[in-house]
Amino acid sequence: MREIVFISRKISDIGGIPGQMFRLAENLYERRVFRPVLVCPDRNCGFAGLFIEAGFEVFDVPMEKTEISSTAKKIIHILENRDVAVIQSHLFRESLIARAVRKRRPDIRHVFRAQTYIDGSSIPRWQKNLHHILDKITSRWVDCYVVNGQYLADEIVNRSKVNPNKVIALLNGRNQIGPPDKPCDKPNEPLPARIAMVANFRPVKGHDCLIKALALLKKRNLPITARLIGGESAGNVSDKRNQNTKSAIRKLSEELGVSEQVEFYGSTKDVFGAIEEIPVVVLPANSEEGVPNCLLEAMSVRKLVIASKMNGVGEIIKHGKTGLLHKPKDFIALAEILEKIFTTPAEKWEQMRNQALQIWQEKFTLDKMTDKLVNIYRELGLINHD
Secondary structure, eight states: EEEEOOOOOOEEEEEEEHHHHHHHHHHHHTTSEEEEEESOEEEEEHHHHHHHHHTTTEEEETTTTHHHHHHHHHHHHTTTTOOOOOOEOHHHHHHHHHHHHHHHOTEEEEEEOOOOOGGSSSSSSHHHHHHHHHHHHHHGOOEEESSHHHHHHHHHHHHOOGGGGGGEEEOOOOOOSSOOOOOOSOSSSSOOOOEEEEOOOOOGOOOOHHHHHHHHHHHTTOOOOEEEOOOTTTTTOTTTTTTOSSHHHHHHHTTTTTTGGEEEOOOOOOOOHHHTTEEEEEEESSOOOOOOHHHHHHHTTEEEEEOOTTTTHHHHBTTTTTBEEEOOHHHHHHHHHHHHHSSSSGGGHHHHHHHHHHHHHOOOOHHHHOOOOHHHHHOOOTTTOO
């Protein structure tokens, strides 16, 4: 079996992009398509541990404070005398490293499975423009951009001026995390006023927007309890500019008088267990969202989903059909949606929950995503046509 090499410099947690990478690696190996190999900065991190536990090889190579060319040389040395078909990157700096490898090893193809992209980052505008120029210049060493949403495809083609024939939009997939919720046993009464948010504490996730919405609804005599599921992202605690650390959100909830309504659940591998008894899942993010795993997970178990309309979110959730959307940072709009949900008979939301489950089954399972990705590998001549 030929090998696929994953490059990952993001090892602070095993959710989000790293989690998606590992699930894809497992699926490709189970299908006997490729044998996964991971290259990351720390072989002892939890993310690398998943690969090791699965029986895959892991190599550690410094990436953050090392020049791209130096990192590429070390990876090329590791890959000597190995039957590598493709090197796959998922973030921009990782892709630049893979491009440097591809330049020196033209026998190894490079697939850039972009999850987010340049314009969705928090860097200054001038730096974004510089990165787009760099992307255009080095795009010859990317065999295919497989991007997580049409909005990313448009950005790469329109801003980086990459050949559109190289760019394919393929949204993420996620396995079902548990049995779907049953219809409410009291259809003529509102759903229980409980919500969950699955996201690590980062500025872009919008925890502050949710807290403000809860405070507004409390003033309207509608107290809603919220379970915040997630941990502190690396580098979050020491950043004085960051207002979305766990401690900052805890302080905000106290200041606004809703601390008794907010549960800081922490990180967990058992997302289903954390949301099992909660009918509504929210994600009021304000930037950098592609196709969030937490929304796909919620849809797979028939939750009612509320999210801000950012980037790829609108590609999986159709407002009023498979979920409810609001403008980013608009806590008033979020509060109005929550108020409507928890003052309306539960039966009103049954069809929406059914449609969310159905659209996940039809388009967003991990198997369906992998099927499409394997076809792309075949088109690139990386695996046999069988």
